[in-house]
Structure formats: C-alpha cells, structure tokens
Amino acid sequence: MAKRVPRVGVGGPVGSGKTMLIEQVVPVLFSMGYRAGIISNDVVSKEDADRMRRNLATEKGMLAEDLVVGLATGGCPHTAVREDPSMNIAEVEEMESRHPELDLIIIESGGDNITTTFSPALADYFIYIVDVAGGDKYPRKRGLGIETCDLLVINKIDLAPHVGADLKVMERDAKAVRGNRPFAFVNCRTGEGVDKVARHIVRDVLFELPPKARAG
Amino acid sequence: MAITLIICESVIGNIGKGLKGKYDEMLAKDAVERISISRAESERLRMRKSTDRGTDIALSMPAGTRLRHGDVVSLADRMIVVAIEPENVAVVRLKNGDARTAVLVGHAIGNLHRPIRVEGDRIILPVQSDGEVEMLRRQLGPLAGNVDITRDFVVFEPEAGAHEH
Structure with missing residues (x-):
C-alpha cells in the first residue's frame, strides 16, 4: 500500500484569509520541491476552490487541475471537518490514491466561528487563522481553535494601525493562551510571514524529509 | 536535516502490559524517555515531538492507531514511552x-x-x-x-x- 499522505487542516472565521494563506503557502512549498493537493470546503459555493484552481493550477501550473477539489458541505462547516468528516476523508483518500506522489494534502474548512477544530481522523496538523481586523482582543478571548491549533496564524497585520489593533497585545495574549506553541504574524496580500508558516509545515508535518519527487 | 530524529511507525507494546519487565530494565539503565501528548493528540497519526530529554521524535502511525498512556513507540538503546497529559x-x-x-x-x-x-x-x-x-x-x-x-x-x-x- 502506498504511504499515507500527510494532511494539514486550515480553519478560521469567515474572511480571515484561509484561502489566501493556502494560495501563498503552496507556492513557497512548491519552490522547496513539495507538492500539495487542496480540498476546499465551502458551505454553499465552490468559489474558493475555483479561485485556487485558476490561480495555482491553471495560471501558475504548480499542480494539476484535479488537485484542487471543492466540497460544498451544506450544513455547519465544522461538522464536515470534525463531527462527521467522512465526506472529506473520502475526498482525501481518493486524491491520495490517484496522486501518491503528493507530499501533503491541505484541507480548508468553510468559514466558521472560534470553536472550529479538525478531527484527528482528518488532519494531522491544524492551522487556525484569525485576522487583525477582528480586534487585538481576539487571542485573549480564546476559543477551541485558538487554544488547540498547532499553529496560530494572525493575518492582515498591515491593517493593524487602521483598526486600532496592537500587535504587541496580540503577541502577548497568544503566548499567554498558547504557552510555547507557535504563532505567526502574516500578511497574505504581500506574502509577508508566509515562509514561517511553510517552515512549520515542513518541520512538524513533513519531518524535514526530502520531497517525494526528489527522494526518487 | 536533523540527524538525531527518531521516526516511530508503530506501537511496540505498553509498559502496563507486556513490556513491564523491559520497562523496569530500561529504567534501571536510565534509558527511558517520555513524550507528553494531550488526549486530543492521542488520536493523531502524525506529529513531531520532543522527549523530556530533548530527543527529536517523529510519530507516523498506521491508520486506526490510538495512542495510550504507557505505549512504547521506540525501543533500541532507549525506550520512548508515551505519556498522556493529565x-x-x-x-x-x-x-x-x-x-x-x-x-x-x-x-x-x-x-x-x-x-x-x-x-x-x-x-x-x-x-x-x-x-x-x-x-x-x-x-x-x-x-x-x-x-x-x-x-x-x-x-x-x-x-x-x-x-x-
């Protein structure tokens, strides 16, 4: 049997930048030789998947078009990645069997609230993304996503001065809530900080092993 | 790349059951290291952790594995034991x-x-x-x-x- 492809879950509130983070991190991983597949959950549409397919597959040619799959989950977004992840697991397993050459599969949750988490049966690693415009009180207010994720990503740092958010406060609170587990400040519009997210994925999910294509 | 990384791909046994004797033996040799994981993590198949002595561990378990308190994931010159956090x-x-x-x-x-x-x-x-x-x-x-x-x-x-x- 082919080896199980590692799975990374990306969750966060509506508009926090889940799709943009994936659009930024996949090229960074690509430049290091790692090949990713993407499964994108949306409640109703498949807009996010279509956008990522156009950007990453059609225009940049970083992956085959069938490696960006959209899932319209219908109900609560967290149900599809936690309580009953069977629909997502089926997609992951199908992608894995069609593309054993993949180094990882990224699963994007539909936009949800602060209690999003991924079932360990679905994702090996959970990135939770919030944005500065939600207010600098965000990390302090906790919630399962912020508390339990493997990597907390705080996006849109360029907006901090415009929304009266203090990044120092967010940093202090993130550390207080999360202990020594990591967080990263990013700006997904410019790509600032995204290399740090990629490094965490390479270290903690891919174990710094060489990309499959290179390992031969 | 980290040279000291130990990749663990299965549960060898549990110190509360079959490996009790071996555990005591390794303990006497001061060759037991522990990785602490949360209950949520016990259902995970893949993660990177450090032991209480700083050894770099990569866990990559077969589908369906649930890690239990006392599970041994590596046994060579050292015994690596899983500890679920209280x-x-x-x-x-x-x-x-x-x-x-x-x-x-x-x-x-x-x-x-x-x-x-x-x-x-x-x-x-x-x-x-x-x-x-x-x-x-x-x-x-x-x-x-x-x-x-x-x-x-x-x-x-x-x-x-x-x-x-």
Missing part, C-alpha cells in the same frame, strides 16, 4: 445501585456530548472549568442524595466505543 475531570459517583439514578445520570451526561470513562460506580468525564462542574451539580440536583460529584486532575482515557460528537 486533565481536569468531573467524577460522578453513584452512591447506590439504583437503576433510575443511573439512567438519569447517563442521560444528563450523554447530553453533554463528552467522552466518558466508567470505573466501578464512578463515571469520569473531562471538564474545562469549575463552572462546568457546578452546572453538572445543578443538573443532577434532584438526584443529590444518590450521587456525589467531585473534580479531579488525572490522565483521562475514554471508553472505546463511547462515541462523542
């Missing part, structure tokens, strides 16, 4: 064998959608705060004479099949 739990003790009380307690706890563990006359379930223990006390108030609710901080391993959602 957590806050509520302990509901049924003070008599009354079936009506047992069913009502089971119903109330079931509605909380938590994993549980049953040990003798005690039902153990994870809680996040004192407030939750208070809420449980209020819910089970009418049964006060028949149940006893306390809080504890222990390694919690749920019953297999007692599905939470």
Whole structure:
C-alpha cells in the first residue's frame, strides 16, 4: 500500500484569509520541491476552490487541475471537518490514491466561528487563522481553535494601525493562551510571514524529509 | 536535516502490559524517555515531538492507531514511552445501585456530548472549568442524595466505543 499522505487542516472565521494563506503557502512549498493537493470546503459555493484552481493550477501550473477539489458541505462547516468528516476523508483518500506522489494534502474548512477544530481522523496538523481586523482582543478571548491549533496564524497585520489593533497585545495574549506553541504574524496580500508558516509545515508535518519527487 | 530524529511507525507494546519487565530494565539503565501528548493528540497519526530529554521524535502511525498512556513507540538503546497529559475531570459517583439514578445520570451526561470513562460506580468525564462542574451539580440536583460529584486532575482515557460528537 502506498504511504499515507500527510494532511494539514486550515480553519478560521469567515474572511480571515484561509484561502489566501493556502494560495501563498503552496507556492513557497512548491519552490522547496513539495507538492500539495487542496480540498476546499465551502458551505454553499465552490468559489474558493475555483479561485485556487485558476490561480495555482491553471495560471501558475504548480499542480494539476484535479488537485484542487471543492466540497460544498451544506450544513455547519465544522461538522464536515470534525463531527462527521467522512465526506472529506473520502475526498482525501481518493486524491491520495490517484496522486501518491503528493507530499501533503491541505484541507480548508468553510468559514466558521472560534470553536472550529479538525478531527484527528482528518488532519494531522491544524492551522487556525484569525485576522487583525477582528480586534487585538481576539487571542485573549480564546476559543477551541485558538487554544488547540498547532499553529496560530494572525493575518492582515498591515491593517493593524487602521483598526486600532496592537500587535504587541496580540503577541502577548497568544503566548499567554498558547504557552510555547507557535504563532505567526502574516500578511497574505504581500506574502509577508508566509515562509514561517511553510517552515512549520515542513518541520512538524513533513519531518524535514526530502520531497517525494526528489527522494526518487 | 536533523540527524538525531527518531521516526516511530508503530506501537511496540505498553509498559502496563507486556513490556513491564523491559520497562523496569530500561529504567534501571536510565534509558527511558517520555513524550507528553494531550488526549486530543492521542488520536493523531502524525506529529513531531520532543522527549523530556530533548530527543527529536517523529510519530507516523498506521491508520486506526490510538495512542495510550504507557505505549512504547521506540525501543533500541532507549525506550520512548508515551505519556498522556493529565486533565481536569468531573467524577460522578453513584452512591447506590439504583437503576433510575443511573439512567438519569447517563442521560444528563450523554447530553453533554463528552467522552466518558466508567470505573466501578464512578463515571469520569473531562471538564474545562469549575463552572462546568457546578452546572453538572445543578443538573443532577434532584438526584443529590444518590450521587456525589467531585473534580479531579488525572490522565483521562475514554471508553472505546463511547462515541462523542
């Protein structure tokens, strides 16, 4: 049997930048030789998947078009990645069997609230993304996503001065809530900080092993 | 690349069962290292951790694995043992064998959608705060004479099949 492809879950509130983070991190991983597949959950549409397919597959040619799959989950977004992840697991397993050459599969949750988490049966690693415009009180207010994720990503740092958010406060609170587990400040519009997210994925999910294509 | 990384791909045994003798032997040689994981992580198949002595460990387990307290994931010159972190739990003790009380307690706890563990006359379930223990006390108030609710901080391993959602 082919080896199980590692799975990374990306969750966060509506508009926090889940799709943009994936659009930024996949090229960074690509430049290091790692090949990713993407499964994108949306409640109703498949807009996010279509956008990522156009950007990453059609225009940049970083992956085959069938490696960006959209899932319209219908109900609560967290149900599809936690309580009953069977629909997502089926997609992951199908992608894995069609593309054993993949180094990882990224699963994007539909936009949800602060209690999003991924079932360990679905994702090996959970990135939770919030944005500065939600207010600098965000990390302090906790919630399962912020508390339990493997990597907390705080996006849109360029907006901090415009929304009266203090990044120092967010940093202090993130550390207080999360202990020594990591967080990263990013700006997904410019790509600032995204290399740090990629490094965490390479270290903690891919174990710094060489990309499959290179390992031969 | 880290040269000292130990990749663990299966559970070799448990120090509470088959590997007890070996564990004592390795302990005497000061060759036991532990990785601490949370209960949530115990269901994960893939993660990178450091032992209490700083050894770099990559876990990549077969599908369907659930790590248990005391599982040995590597055994060579060192024994690497999994330790589940203790957590806050509520302990509901049924003070008599009354079936009506047992069913009502089971119903109330079931509605909380938590994993549980049953040990003798005690039902153990994870809680996040004192407030939750208070809420449980209020819910089970009418049964006060028949149940006893306390809080504890222990390694919690749920019953297999007692599905939470």
